[in-house]
Amino acid sequence: MSKLMALSFIFSALLGFNIIYLSVAELQRFQHEAKADGSLSLLVIGDWGRRGAYNQSHVARQMGIIGEELDIDFIISTGDNFYDNGLKGVDDPLFYESFTNIYTATSLQKQWYSVLGNHDYRGDVEAQLSPVLREMDSKWLCLRSFIVDTEIADFFSVDTTPFVEKYFTEKEHNYDWSGILPRQNYLSNLLKDLDKSLKESTAKWKIVVGHHTIKSAGHHGNTQELSSQLLPILLENNVDLYINGHDHCLQHISSSESPLQFLTSGGGSKAWRGDVDWWNPKEMKFYHDGQGFMSMEITQTQMDIVFYDVSGYILHKWSKNKELHSTI
Numbered sequence: 001m002s003k004l005m006a007l008s009f010i011f012s013a014l015l016g017f018n019i020i021y022l023s024v025a026e027l028q029r030f031q032h033e034a035k036a037d038g039s040l041s042l043l044v045i046g047d048w049g050r051r052g053a054y055n056q057s058h059v060a061r062q063m064g065i066i067g068e069e070l071d072i073d074f075i076i077s078t079g080d081n082f083y084d085n086g087l088k089g090v091d092d093p094l095f096y097e098s099f100t101n102i103y104t105a106t107s108l109q110k111q112w113y114s115v116l117g118n119h120d121y122r123g124d125v126e127a128q129l130s131p132v133l134r135e136m137d138s139k140w141l142c143l144r145s146f147i148v149d150t151e152i153a154d155f156f157s158v159d160t161t162p163f164v165e166k167y168f169t170e171k172e173h174n175y176d177w178s179g180i181l182p183r184q185n186y187l188s189n190l191l192k193d194l195d196k197s198l199k200e201s202t203a204k205w206k207i208v209v210g211h212h213t214i215k216s217a218g219h220h221g222n223t224q225e226l227s228s229q230l231l232p233i234l235l236e237n238n239v240d241l242y243i244n245g246h247d248h249c250l251q252h253i254s255s256s257e258s259p260l261q262f263l264t265s266g267g268g269s270k271a272w273r274g275d276v277d278w279w280n281p282k283e284m285k286f287y288h289d290g291q292g293f294m295s296m297e298i299t300q301t302q303m304d305i306v307f308y309d310v311s312g313y314i315l316h317k318w319s320k321n322k323e324l325h326s327t328i
């Protein structure tokens with residue numbers, strides 16, 4: 001090999017490395033310690049911000065009671081945080097009216113980890129992501145895609161709204177795509193980052209959170225873009241749960257093809273009574289077309305999921321065991 005060729009080879013390799021390095025940015029990671037005994041408990045709520053209306057305040061009250069009972073460590077919001085059109089800016093009073101002044105119970109003054117929903121994209125997205133809101137209410141934290149690392153469980157939050165084609169073509173609503181375009185680069189980088197982070201994860205439980213459904217019998221139904229682009233990555237990496245909102249219901253669908261469970265917690269305020277399609281009863285474990293929320297208790301060997309209605313009554317329970325040491 002001539003000196004010139006060798007130099008050009010090294011230069012290309014360096015350039016290639018730089019390109020790869022730039023396109024595979026790490027997802028932001030937050031460490032959240034589990035309890036001293038290694039267990040973790042949390043609540044999941046979605047589709048909520050309506051100034052307390054449509055039973056939002058009632059659900060909040062029951063979350064406070066269950067949150068105290070379970071001594072929760074944090075709360076996950078599956079998005080559509082502020083209706084109808086997200087926040088207008090960091091000084092939008094809706095932030096206090098729909099969040100700070102609603103979730104007032106002592107047990108709920110924990111870290112909230114929130115993703116964005118399609119309604120949030122109709123407002124000033126950067127406002128919800130802004131550290132200014134975190135200064136106004138320290139329990140608030142919203143990012144596009146990120147990881148909460150609790151050692152026993154890793155929670156991978158994925159920004160699902162930019163996957164959905166119709167938001168880019170429909171005329172009746174405006175979406176704030178700042179920070180997203182060019183869209184295909186954004187999506188392919190996000191999927192690469194997620195895949196890499198899932199492969200590197202050594203946590204016993206792998207949980208992925210997004211706003212949009214992958215499987216749902218509710219009003220919106222399945223999200224095709226996620227079935228084709230996100231689902232294969234979850235299956236390949238042995239993800240235990242996919243948790244979403246978007247459909248205003250509580251729902252648990254299992255799969256005959258894999259251990260992956262699909263959980264919808266989108267009952268934070270307005271619900272769509274009776275708006276449900278047929279689903280194979282072998283897979284449909286539970287569907288509730290009213291308001292409510294979900295709790296999770298996790299240890300190294302067991303995960304317990306419970307769904308509650310607007311009055312705090314338990315509607316559905318599901319548990320999964322994992323051996324302490326894999327026998328494979």
Ligand SMILES: [Zn+2]
Pocket residue numbers: 080117118119211245246247
């Ligand atoms: Zn939605």
